[in-house]
Amino acid sequence: MNPRFSDALREASEPDWSAGVAHRFVRELGEGSVAPGVMASYLVQDHRFLDDFLGLLGAAIASADTFDARLRLGRFAGTIAGEENTYFLRAFEALGIDAERRIGEPDKAATRGFRALMREAAQAGSYPCAIAVLTVAEWLYLEWARRCPYPRPPHFLHAEWITLHDNAEFGEFVSFLRAELDRVGPSQAVRVGEFFTRAVRLERAFFDAAYEG
Numbered sequence: 411m412n413p414r415f416s417d418a419l420r421e422a423s424e425p426d427w428s429a430g431v432a433h434r435f436v437r438e439l440g441e442g443s444v445a446p447g448v449m450a451s452y453l454v455q456d457h458r459f460l461d462d463f464l465g466l467l468g469a470a471i472a473s474a475d476t477f478d479a480r481l482r483l484g485r486f487a488g489t490i491a492g493e494e495n496t497y498f499l500r501a502f503e504a505l506g507i508d509a510e511r512r513i514g515e516p517d518k519a520a521t522r523g524f525r526a527l528m529r530e531a532a533q534a535g536s537y538p539c540a541i542a543v544l545t546v547a548e549w550l551y552l553e554w555a556r557r558c559p560y561p562r563p564p565h566f567l568h569a570e571w572i573t574l575h576d577n578a579e580f581g582e583f584v585s586f587l588r589a590e591l592d593r594v595g596p597s598q599a600v601r602v603g604e605f606f607t608r609a610v611r612l613e614r615a616f617f618d619a620a621y622e623g
């Protein structure tokens with residue numbers, strides 16, 4: 411039997427995929443031992459990521475070929491703009507990060523790269539390309555979060571960042587994204603594969619960047 415299109419893309423993205431899923435950052439997150447400065451840097455940068463990620467979700471909603479896809483993507487956008495954004499605001503408060511730092515700190519290279527990739531995928535107006543990047547971002551996060559040990563670390567900063575990416579609803583959304591990628595990806599296989607591979611490389615670089623500077 412042929413492997414699923416999404417599995418073939420994941421295979422082709424090695425060794426970056428496995429390096430991302432097993433990264434020092436997520437290992438320390440599971441142990442609750444991420445240094446506050448590292449967590450702060452990661453979250454300031456990831457809040458920027460969220461901005462273009464929502465834009466990409468919007469582009470996927472606009473270019474989707476079914477009503478069902480629009481409903482699922484729309485509900486997920488609501489979770490990101492609601493619950494997940496609220497986590498960021500509480501985290502910034504807990505870490506003593508004021509608006510000046512949140513806004514003033516420059517984008518790191520990996521953040522710039524990821525934001526540019528998401529804008530490129532959004533502007534392509536191609537549902538398969540948008541789905542490729544969304545699938546990497548959510549599937550890779552589900553994979554590392556599922557590997558985090560129990561019990562969850564005591565601090566909400568660590569525990570909730572894991573739980574946001576390891577819960578039944580999120581798992582179902584990733585299953586939907588993969589099924590969409592399998593369904594619409596092969597029609598633009600080369601272009602979709604390039605977006606997928608670039609996104610995986612950037613996920614790894616994004617974790618690396620939390621330890622830089």
Ligand SMILES: Cc1ncc(CO)c(N)n1
Binds near residue numbers: 456459551
């Ligand atoms: C860099 C990055 N990739 C994926 C996710 C999951 O949405 C995230 N929050 N940040």
